[in-house]
Amino acid sequence: MIQSATASAPASIGNVSVGFDVLGQAFDAVRDTITAERVRGSGVTLGSVGGLADALPDSLESNTALAAAGAVLSAARAPFAVRISIHKGVPISAGMGGSAASAVAAAAAVNALLDTPFAVEDLLPFALRGEAVSADPPPWDNVMASLHGGLVIAARLDPALIRRLPAPQGVVAILLHPDVRIETRAARGILKPSVPLHTAVEHARRISAFTLGCATNDFDLVRAGFEDILIEPQRRYLLPELPAVKKAAMEAGALGCSFSGSGPSVFAWALVGDADAVEAAMTGAFRQARRQARAYRAPLDSAGVRIEQRAEAAA
Amino acid sequence: MIQSATASAPASIGNVSVGFDVLGQAFDAVRDTITAERVRGSGVTLGSVGGLADALPDSLESNTALAAAGAVLSAARAPFAVRISIHKGVPISAGMGGSAASAVAAAAAVNALLDTPFAVEDLLPFALRGEAVSADPPPWDNVMASLHGGLVIAARLDPALIRRLPAPQGVVAILLHPDVRIETRAARGILKPSVPLHTAVEHARRISAFTLGCATNDFDLVRAGFEDILIEPQRRYLLPELPAVKKAAMEAGALGCSFSGSGPSVFAWALVGDADAVEAAMTGAFRQARRQARAYRAPLDSAGVRIEQRAEAAA
Numbered sequence: 001m002i003q004s005a006t007a008s009a010p011a012s013i014g015n016v017s018v019g020f021d022v023l024g025q026a027f028d029a030v031r032d033t034i035t036a037e038r039v040r041g042s043g044v045t046l047g048s049v050g051g052l053a054d055a056l057p058d059s060l061e062s063n064t065a066l067a068a069a070g071a072v073l074s075a076a077r078a079p080f081a082v083r084i085s086i087h088k089g090v091p092i093s094a095g096m097g098g099s100a101a102s103a104v105a106a107a108a109a110v111n112a113l114l115d116t117p118f119a120v121e122d123l124l125p126f127a128l129r130g131e132a133v134s135a136d137p138p139p140w141d142n143v144m145a146s147l148h149g150g151l152v153i154a155a156r157l158d159p160a161l162i163r164r165l166p167a168p169q170g171v172v173a174i175l176l177h178p179d180v181r182i183e184t185r186a187a188r189g190i191l192k193p194s195v196p197l198h199t200a201v202e203h204a205r206r207i208s209a210f211t212l213g214c215a216t217n218d219f220d221l222v223r224a225g226f227e228d229i230l231i232e233p234q235r236r237y238l239l240p241e242l243p244a245v246k247k248a249a250m251e252a253g254a255l256g257c258s259f260s261g262s263g264p265s266v267f268a269w270a271l272v273g274d275a276d277a278v279e280a281a282m283t284g285a286f287r288q289a290r291r292q293a294r295a296y297r298a299p300l301d302s303a304g305v306r307i308e309q310r311a312e313a314a315a
Numbered sequence: 316m317i318q319s320a321t322a323s324a325p326a327s328i329g330n331v332s333v334g335f336d337v338l339g340q341a342f343d344a345v346r347d348t349i350t351a352e353r354v355r356g357s358g359v360t361l362g363s364v365g366g367l368a369d370a371l372p373d374s375l376e377s378n379t380a381l382a383a384a385g386a387v388l389s390a391a392r393a394p395f396a397v398r399i400s401i402h403k404g405v406p407i408s409a410g411m412g413g414s415a416a417s418a419v420a421a422a423a424a425v426n427a428l429l430d431t432p433f434a435v436e437d438l439l440p441f442a443l444r445g446e447a448v449s450a451d452p453p454p455w456d457n458v459m460a461s462l463h464g465g466l467v468i469a470a471r472l473d474p475a476l477i478r479r480l481p482a483p484q485g486v487v488a489i490l491l492h493p494d495v496r497i498e499t500r501a502a503r504g505i506l507k508p509s510v511p512l513h514t515a516v517e518h519a520r521r522i523s524a525f526t527l528g529c530a531t532n533d534f535d536l537v538r539a540g541f542e543d544i545l546i547e548p549q550r551r552y553l554l555p556e557l558p559a560v561k562k563a564a565m566e567a568g569a570l571g572c573s574f575s576g577s578g579p580s581v582f583a584w585a586l587v588g589d590a591d592a593v594e595a596a597m598t599g600a601f602r603q604a605r606r607q608a609r610a611y612r613a614p615l616d617s618a619g620v621r622i623e624q625r626a627e628a629a630a
Contacts, residue, residue, distance in 0.1 A: 022520045155524035156539040163536060165527060193512055200515035200545060204522045205337045209470035211523045212480060215530035221478060224471040230515060 003313040004037040005112035009105035009305040010298075011090040012097030012145040013173060014261030017228045018207045023165075024097075024145030024152050027173060027260075027267075028302030032101035033087040034065055036109035038080045038313075044070045047085035056086060061133065064099040065106035068130025072110040072118070075126065082110055091294075094177045095261040100142035103130025108305045120305065123147060124160060135188065142261065149304025151214060165214045167300035168222060170272050171255065174279045176245070178286055178293040180264040182238050187262030191234055203230040219255060219271075226256025226269070239264050241289035245282050252281035269300075318628040319352040320427035324419035324620040325613075326405040327412035327460040328488060329576030332543045333522045338480075339412075339460030339467050342488060342575075342582075343617030347416035348402040349380055351424035353395045353628075359385045362400035371401060376448065379414040380421035383445025387425040387433070390441065397425055409492045410576040411611075415457035418445025423620045435620065438462060439475060450503065457576065464619025466529060480529045482615035483537060485587050486570065489594045491560070493601055493608040495579040497553050502577030506549055518545040534570060534586075541571025541584070554579050556604035560597050567596035584615075 010028040015021070037047070044066045046058040057063045060070045069084050084106055090098035107126040111117045118126075124140075127147060131138035140154045144162050155161040195203075206225040213221025236242055242259070245266050249257035253274035260267040270278040279295050286293035325343040330336070352362070359381045361373040372378045375385045384399050399421055405413035422441040426432045433441075439455075442462060446453035455469045459477050470476040510518075521540040528536025551557055557574070560581050564572035568589035575582040585593040594610050601608035 019523065020519070021516050022523055153523055153527060154520065155527070155536050156520075161524070161535060161539050163524075163527065163533070166531070191512060194509045195512055195515050196509050197506060197545075200510050200518060201336050203515060204335070204519050204545075205469065205471075207519045208334065208337055208468055208522045208526045209476075209478075211526040212468060212470070212478065212530055215527055216481070218478070220476060221470050224476050230512075230519075 001313045002113050002310050004035060004311045005109045005307060006033060006035040006309040007105045007108035007112065007305060007307050008033040009101040009108065009146045010149070010302050011101055012142040013175065013267050014095070014097060014139065014141040015228070015231070016151065017226050017256055017258035018210050019141070020228065020231045021139050021141060022154055022207065024141030025173065025300065026145045026149045026302035026304055027096065027175060027296070027298045029175065029296035029298040030089040032090050032098065032105050033308065034102065034105040034109045035085040036069060036106065036113055037083045038113055039083050041081040043081050044073065045081065045083050047083040049086050051088040052091055053086070053088040064130040064133045065102040067133050068103035068107040068127050069110045071126035071129035072107050072123070076114050078114060082113065091177055093181050095182065095259065095263045095265040096175065096177065097142035097146055097261065099134040100127070100131050100146045103127040104143060104146040104305050106130060108307065112307050112310055120147065121162070147305050150301050165211065168214055168217050168219065171269050171300050172272055172275050173267055173269055173298055173300060174275060174282065175260055175265050175267040175296045176282050176286060176293040177265045177296065178239070178291045180239060180291070182262060182264045187235055187238065191231065195230060199229060222255050228258050232258055235259065235262060241286060241291060242266060244289060245285040248281035248285035249278050252277040254278045316628045317428050317625050319350060319626045320424045320622060321348060321350040321624040322420045322423035322427065322620060322622050323348040324416040324423065324461045325464070325617055326416055327457040328490065328582050329410070329412060329454065329456040330543070330546070331466065332541050332571055332573035333525050334456070335543065335546045336454050336456060337469055337522065339456030340488065340615065341460045341464045341617035341619055342411065342490060342611070342613045344490065344611035344613040345404040347405050347413065347420050348623065349417065349420040349424045350400040351384060351421065351428055352398045353428055354398045356396040358396050359388065360396065360398050362398040364401050366403040367406055368401070368403040379445040379448045380417040382448050383418035383422040383442050384425045386441035386444035387422050387438070391429050393429060397428065406492055408496050410497065410574065410578045410580040411490065411492065412457035412461055412576065414449040415442065415446050415461045418442040419458060419461040419620050421445060423622065427622050427625055435462065436477070439477070462620050465616050480526065483529055483532050483534065486584050486615050487587055487590050488582055488584055488613055488615060489590060489597065490575055490580050490582040490611045491597050491601060491608040492580045492611065493554070493606045495554060495606070497577060497579045502550055502553065506546065510545060514544060537570050543573050547573055550574065550577060556601060556606060557581060559604060560600040563596035563600035564593050567592040569593045
């Protein structure tokens with residue numbers, strides 16, 4: 001019998017620019033780590049909290065990890081309670097998929113305690129229950145990327161059809177997290193309910209080109225498809241320096257650059273050989289705008305969730 | 316010196332369901348064949364007309380083949396005139412890309428007369444000038460498919476970036492042409508100028524899934540992405556029996572079914588082994604609606620334009 005299990009899940013880049021609510025990308029520069037312990041009673045309680053957070057809400061309604069843990073416990077009709085300890089490695093409210101990482105890691109940690117665990121891919125709905133604490137209905141992009149790793153498409157929602165895209169070779173993602181706060185709810189709230197047909201068609205052209213570019217390792221297609229014309233223009237004002245940062249990234253050779261999720265973090269894709277120059281250019285543009293920004297970097301084929309440790313009960 | 320040249324170009328399936336104004340597919344069940352002859356003087360004149368047409372307009376403003384021929388002649392500053400003879404193999408006003416086939420074949424035939432011909436892919440703008448006779452601005456889908464062959468994406472319009480998608484293995488396209496007339500102009504005119512954001516996102520999800528499915532030979536993805544939720548619902552009423560024909564095709568095992576271009580023809584993709592059943596089911600559904608429909612079939616990797624014959628001037 002497993003007494004406690006520790007799982008970690010990576011940060012993620014929601015939307016991957018052109019893929020609003022469709023594409024997500026694991027970003028294994030930082031991870032959230034969750035330990036689940038069997039305890040007496042029923043339900044889910046919060047244990048220790050550490051890393052980038054000193055304290056977190058302790059109810060299922062307001063803590064993504066606890067909500068995801070509770071969803072797994074209920075679905076499995078587990079005859080025990082769990083205590084969830086959280087080590088935040090993913091910055092909070094950064095647009096780096098922190099709530100998804102916690103939800104995914106919590107679901108996986110609790111799953112590892114079960115006598116008959118679910119398959120990893122079947123943890124999606126439980127992790128989404130956690131993500132719903134931050135945004136309801138929860139977008140899938142961060143959750144599926146954090147779970148599966150790599151570059152992921154939600155090809156169909158019901159029934160779920162999720163696939164990993166072949167990630168282009170020799171490309172890394174660079175992410176800059178500026179010291180600005182943008183609430184996901186607010187960022188979604190400003191979106192207009194309708195778009196010109198022309199924009200919808202051009203957006204479709206871009207995501208199709210981008211998808212084909214990734215699948216066939218064709219950088220001309222990746223570049224042609226990268227730009228988000230559907231959502232980014234509506235959110236641009238949330239980060240006034242975005243145009244300057246993008247311009248700097250593109251001039252330094254990036255394949256593309258956009259918000260990570262709904263921001264405030266900004267990410268770029270670059271060939272490995274251009275990555276240092278792109279990161280320096282983006283950092284410089286933020287500095288010029290008198291904005292502090294921390295840089296992260298991870299490969300496109302970042303790992304998804306994994307079990308870090310299992311401890312058996314003493315006999 | 317080449318005195319006359321004959322080129323042929325295939326029919327095509329515009330949009331390929333989910334790819335409105337983005338994807339096109341050559342459909343080499345029927346072809347238009349154009350002969351261009353050097354004659355004295357300047358400009359373009361109409362020679363003989365045959366095949367499925369007895370007569371065609373004889374001005375550059377109203378004949379796609381002549382317009383495309385004229386565009387090539389002008390661009391090349393050719394010191395001669397051409398006479399264009401047209402053999403229509405592609406039914407007219409069928410939604411089978413007949414005007415594009417004539418434009419592409421005419422551009423290629425005239426090109427073959429030039430001392431320094433253009434590369435085949437560089438004929439696109441000239442063929443588009445021909446297609447503009449039918450719809451201005453001309454959609455690219457039929458023209459690029461007829462030119463390049465296979466399944467084609469217009470990944471970027473300016474500067475043009477066109478790629479052939481890897482076509483899924485073992486799939487054929489079945490097309491039924493019913494005896495109804497739908498004008499392309501009218502079919503475009505009814506489209507609403509804006510769409511719900513939700514629809515734009517779900518459309519993007521589908522074209523991305525479809526593109527990845529084609530590129531990776533994943534039929535689950537092709538099926539998940541095939542449906543056109545952006546345009547078809549707005550045009551469905553143009554062919555009241557469309558839902559019944561689609562249902563019959565899908566129940567017989569089709570991967571998907573939709574209008575070819577703006578209709579009235581309806582096409583389906585099916586695995587080779589299911590093709591007879593799908594064709595029979597679609598034909599049956601048209602018959603039930605007391606509508607005559609002619610069936611055509613062609614592989615996904617249909618050939619594009621080609622030179623059929625060249626004749627040198629007598630010495």
